[in-house]
Amino acid sequence: MSSEADQLPRLQAVLLGDWLARIEQRFPDLLPSRSPRCLVALENEHLVAAVVVRPYNRRGSCWSVQMPEALSSTTIHSVRSIQLNLLQQALQLGSPLVRSWVVRCPAADVDRIALMRELGFQPLRSLQAWRPPESSSTPAADVDLPKGLSWQAINRRTAQLLWPIELGGSFSHLRQITDRHWLDLLDRTGPGCGVLLADDAVLAGCLQLGEGRRGDQLELLRDLAWDPRLEEALSALLQRIQRDANPSMLITALDDEPLSDGLLAEGWQRGEEQLLLGRSMWRRQASPRNLQLVRPLGQVFGRLRPGQAPLPTPSLGRR
Template sequence: MPGGAELDWSVEPLQGWHIPLLDDPAFLPLQPLLQRALLLGVPDRLIAAVSSRRCLAPRVHVALCRDQPGRPLLLGIIVTRRLNRSGSSWEVQHLILAEDSLGGPGLPTEAALTGALLREAILRGRGACSWIATTSSLDTPRLAALRQQGFQPLRRDALWCWQAKGPAPALGPGLELLPLNRDTAPQLWHLEQAAIPAQLRQILDRRSEDLLDHSGTRGWMLVDAIRREAVAGVRWLADQPEGGQLIELSVMPGREALLGPPTALLLHRLSRPGQPLWLRVELSDRVRNLWLEQLGATGHGEQVLMGRSLWRRPPSPPAREAARRLEAMLEPFQPRRRTLPTPVGPR
């Protein structure tokens, strides 16, 4: 466990008796999520004991200092969740440090806390081949801590917040509006696969059933009525601690003309009264950023999507097998002996 500070502290999985310690203002928005993680953790362990199915509940680890008078001091929290059924891809969903404890006498530094929480979460993620994390582009210490754990920047995004005002636009001609469900999930999966870069596709390692596990039925898509393929879609990703829903909006490459009333209709369908929608849009996507600005969305700074991948190429075949294949490939070009005539004996 981590050390190097005057006071003794450690990182451990969240337990029920930790909940009363979450009185720091930084932790209050996460209380519902942490209580849900504890409640789901019990059936999750039962499922894991009788089947090979991966965990459903988010994993939570806390940094705790017991080496002081009175009750223990909770220094930080990290919340991670799997992004697919196979458990190969995970996300650092939240990493929050106690505001009242940073810089206290004998307490660990921000860099030490962040690094220890990340290391423990990654160590406990057995079977995970890749990780993603998102942080503010201005949070230099957090970016440095992620880099130290092997994360590399994948994308720079603008963070937008939008709230529905007025009636939803009408559905345009040649399009069908369909909800996300078991029958339509493969169409939305194909759309998202086409809309994200190959490196990010490999890190996420998603299948159509993963979209349902992740978003449930909280999603909508526009389907080309002739080609029967999804050309734009939106789905829920997470509840924001500050209120509202974090969503993902995907548009088929080459169909950017849909950025207007058709995609606004998707946002209206997913929105809830009094709850804003939060979207991340790549900075280089000027068309989409301009559309959101014209739609009345407000910008909330820039974020960096970081990725850490352990995917490796499959091992090369043994030398003997490789030599055999090479010999078989070159066989047609080998010189052949001339066939000798068969001697004919006396009759």
């Protein structure tokens, strides 16, 4: 019961978001989708688990789902059956407007990944989590960037400049599932977030993850081509992110070796590998097949020579 009492304030806030999310889904053209929704599992009127889902884009066509959180250690049903039922119900929310779902899982959690695969999720992207240096002190003042570089907040201008880098880190299937627009980057800003610019060229960007309940985890993006200026600015950039946001984790692409080497050199510690999984319910629209393959010759040529008598139509029947 104490566990339920501890979770009550947070669940009340999420349930308020659930009410707002229902309004947003009723007016998708007027209100962008931002509010989360919550489902809870009850056994004998006791709260045993909860799952929170939230929009992944402003259109509301893609949502993220977190793994159900156990709120009681004593349950009649197995934890897996409770999780499975909660997730199945969550994936029905918002249908048919919600067309796809994403979830982030630790790559080593085989049970969780197996559960999501059973629900139709497929791996889309591999990520690497980094823990900040333990012995580093948060700088009290701005750390100077190399000459010619600037760190700017995410706004409509810088979001459009950062958008090609966001697209470059994902393949077409992932882009179809997430169904994002550059305006969605404006919802992923906060402390520590920004864009590293050299004039109007973006070298890197730092964003909130955009899914899950953890607001203290940031994602560091960079251009596909490694720029030597980024190597010079990386130390100052990481110190600035730590000072402004003090993130618990910094997420990068798993296969980004140059950036990984730079983080290791700055004392960041390699954490768990993560998988971004997705499930799509988009359906290819079949082209209408109302074409008439056989027409009387009179209809075919009648418009060409309307003054003539209709031509006889050949028949393939028995004579």
